[in-house]
Structures are given as C-alpha cells and as structure tokens.
Amino acid sequence: VSPERRIATFDNDGTLMTEKPVYTQLYFIMDRIQTLAPQHPEWEKEEIFRSLPAGAAEMIASMGKKGILELLAKTHAGMTTDEFATIVSDWIFTHEHPTLKRPYVDTAYQPMLELLAYLRSRGFRTFVVTGASQEFVRPFAEKVYGIPPHQVIGSSVKTEFKIVNTVPVLVRQPDLFLFTKMGGKVVGIQKFIGERPIAAFGNSHGDVEMLQWTTAGDGLRFGLLVHHTDGTRAAAYDTGLGKALDVAEQKGWTVVDMKTDWKTIFPRER
C-alpha cells in the first residue's frame, strides 16, 4: 500500500478510551454545569440542572446526541474555541474518573495507544471519527493520542462568520452541521478525509457503517471491533453492540476480547 493511502480511522468512546458508566463528554458537561451554575440562576428552572449530580448522567444520556450538543453549547457559550480547548485540556489532567479513580487522560486504553503509535511509525495517518462533539474531542485527542485537530472528525453545529466590533468571529447556530454516528461517520470520512480508510476500529453498532465502508474497498482492508468482556479490570457489557458482532463474523472483522487479549488495559499511573 502506497504511503499516502495508509489511512486508519478510530472511534473514540469505547474504542480508544473508556465510555462507562457514561461517556467522558457527559462527565465534562456535568462538571461544567457545576462550575458555571453560580453564575446562572436561571438554570434553577431547568430539570436537567436541578437534578445534578444525582440522575443527571442518565438524564443527559436519554437526551440523545442532539440534546447533548445543545446542552454543551449552553455550558460553554461565551468563549472562544481556543479558551474552550484550554479548559478541556486542563480538565482531562486535573479531574478524576469517578469509578476508575484516575485522571481522564489515563482512561485511554494502553493497547490502543500502542497501536496508534505503531501505525504512525509505519506511515499511517490516524484519524478519530467520534459521535461526540468535535470541539470537545479535538483538544483531548491532541493531548492523549497525539492526533492533531484536523484529524478529528466529530459532531458539530453550524457556525456563521460575522464581524463583531471589528473582530471576526464564528457564531454557533442552533442547527446540526454533522452528526457522526452510524452512516454519519462515513459521510464525515468522505467530507474530511476524501478517501476511503484501509483500516477502521470501533466497538459498537454506531461503528458498523464505518467498518463496512472501509472493508468494502479494493485490496487489503482491516476492520476491528473491541469487545468489552472484562468486568474486573474495566467493564463488561454488550449494550450498544446491536448486531455488530454478527456483522463482524460475516465480514471477517477481527474481534478483540479485552479480557483475554489485552495484558494491560490502562496506562501506568503517572
């Protein structure tokens, strides 16, 4: 395979890092709500903010990605993208995952970090294709995976360019620009990368289309699903898998059994 065609795409939550009990971005949103609440007395009226912290995770999860994106917009309005990136970068090093009891930066999977480094050493360009919001995962991916912002594809809202008091700004709009789950991951891949990956990595039914698209190309192709089988060191669950394992068997994709295949799950503590 010629070097310029060596493209590998990775789902984020559950593939590169832990996603249980809830997605990392939900913890971030909850922390932001708690940090910002004193400045927002009007939030008192909204159920989502009142129920914090008990029950908030389930409630946010039930809102769907669109609701989550709107909530995220509310909890980080009024700052530039650079300021937001700094907040995220600080947060992943200073806040601790509630069940794993380690900073979020160290909730990535060690074997996947090694795989990313290995592929890049063999001339691959590695992309994150996440259903979570692009601007949350970008600062994250740069610090944790060494993947630059322009190689992170994710969900986002429309923006509009404006000049406000002689300063050019991008103003967020209430419409979705891209929702990168299921078929939306393939849409994002074609728009952002412009060519078909030769390897793709996922862990849930939301990644099936990306793996189908990747492995349907000509020549050597590789698809891999991470199967969460380790209830002791991490979390064991089949929720969110749908028919992904059946499709994997039918298509000949590799399935990683975390319990037996992974000697180490998380990076050594810093």
Added chain:
Amino acid sequence: VSPERRIATFDNDGTLMTEKPVYTQLYFIMDRIQTLAPQHPEWEKEEIFRSLPAGAAEMIASMGKKGILELLAKTHAGMTTDEFATIVSDWIFTHEHPTLKRPYVDTAYQPMLELLAYLRSRGFRTFVVTGASQEFVRPFAEKVYGIPPHQVIGSSVKTEFKIVNTVPVLVRQPDLFLFTKMGGKVVGIQKFIGERPIAAFGNSHGDVEMLQWTTAGDGLRFGLLVHHTDGTRAAAYDTGLGKALDVAEQKGWTVVDMKTDWKTIFPRER
C-alpha cells in the same frame, strides 16, 4: 511558532492557478458535457447544454456556485468518487487551456508552487480552501500541489450513507453541505482544520474573510493577496477584487504585483 501550529491556507483559483478567462472547473464541466452529450439526448432541451460551446462559459458563470455545483452533479452522476478522481487527474494532464495553450496542470503559478514547497520544508501543513467543488479540486491538488485530499476544503453537497445491493455507498443529495466562499471559508477552516491558520493567501474579495480570520489571531500572522497586474504573460484584471486591496492596506497584508514581483509565472513546459 511550534511546529504543530504552522498552518497555511491557500485559495485556489487566481491564487495558486490561473482563473481566466473562466475557472478551471468550468472548462472541466464543459468538456464533460461534450463527452457525455451523446448519451444524454434529454439535454437537448436545456439551454445550458444547447449553447455549447459558444456562450456556455458566461452562462455557467452567471449561475452562481450553487448552480455550478448542480451542473457538476449532473455531469458526473453515476460513478464512484474514485472513478471521478481518475477522470479529473487524467484531464488535467491531457487537456489544454484554451488561451494559455498548455495542459491545465501547468497553469499553476510557479512562484506559488515554490512557496508551497518552501513552507512545507519549514514544517508547515498547507491547505487549499477553495470556493470550487471539493471533489474536483482534491485530485487536482494532489497531482499539482502535492496536497493530500484531507487538506483540501471546498464546496460540496450533502451525502447520505446507504447500502445498495449489499454495497455501501454515499448518495449525493440536492442540498449544499458547505459553500466555501467569503465567510464560508472561515467556517470550513474551523470545521476541517480546527485551529486558526497563521498564514493565508488569496486574490479576491472572496478571500478577505479568510485573511481577516487568520491575521486577527495572536502572535505573528501573515496575509497575502496576489494582484493580477500582468496582461502580457497572464491576465490583468481587478474584477472580483471588491474592496480587497483597501482592506489589505488597512490591515497591512502583503500585496504581490504579478507583473513586477514575479520573474516567472508558469512552470517550464514538460
């Protein structure tokens, strides 16, 4: 400037390559229409196809980018993106620009090719941000500028993922996904690159917002406009400039006077 922040963005038509008498993509569309016409008797009814070749360029130009994108969709429907890329790649080497009398591949500006190579040798990542259609410019940019598909941002229509007869495909939709002219260039930059360039290069009023956005950032910034002053070796025109030169003076952007600043305009013939 740290290496990962070295990002430079370039307009295509009129900045990296000739855009006169009409945009390269218009010549491509006209050639496609002529190639495909025998298989499409129904085109007889449409003014745009009947008027070929006389007057077509002006007519297409007057349709605006949206109309052009729709026309492009019509003239390359029914093929995969890979097949389309091959057609474009072949075309730029085998077809001759009508006034410059050289293959389209050699209508790029030699000083800009040298600039791209120089910036990359200094650790820059170079991006094309074109108002033309992304899928036309991608194969072009890879062959002519050495810029990979994922570093080409351009206008495109929405696509939808579908499985057709067990084959995963992306189906083009009749809505615009992104229109990357004026403020749309900045929208595209934030979505695709995710950080502010430190240098930007353009030639028309459609590039002003990109240069404003780029040069409004902190630290060292560079904005440059190519001014088409050479009616002998290329084409001299101020159409499409709008107030760009005034803004350049006000903001301190560099303005290239093609006639006096560029010793060579086009690459040596192959």
